[in-house]
Amino acid sequence: MGEMMNLGPQSQKWLKELEIHTEEDLRKHDILDVYLELKARHPQKTTLMMLWALQGALLDMNCIYLPAEIKDQLKKELAERK
Numbered sequence: 845m846g847e848m849m850n851l852g853p854q855s856q857k858w859l860k861e862l863e864i865h866t867e868e869d870l871r872k873h874d875i876l877d878v879y880l881e882l883k884a885r886h887p888q889k890t891t892l893m894m895l896w897a898l899q900g901a902l903l904d905m906n907c908i909y910l911p912a913e914i915k916d917q918l919k920k921e922l923a924e925r926k
Contacts, residue, residue, distance in 0.1 A: 850897035850907045858882050858890075867901065875899055876921055895922070 848867050851859070862881055864870050870878070875898040883890040893907070895918055900907035 848901040849904055850900045855894065855897060858886060861885065870898070871902065875902065876918070876925060879922070880925065892919070 848870070859865070859870070859878070859882075862873075862878060864873065864878065875895065878898060879890070879895045882894060892915075896907040896910050896915060899914060899918060900910050903910075
């Protein structure tokens, strides 16, 4: 997998389980769907930080600087899917 911001070796390994190997692959998926699938496969280790990391990777932004508005919107959409 090419280097994407926020996604270390473990995250990349988990994404490979979903056939996501590149940023282009990630962009083909809804990140909430990706997050929920990772959460289903690795429930104890997949936290909201993974969702922030995925969004940050798509924005080429360190997830610690992800604006609160984006996090709030993702949390809202996530709650609607549960």
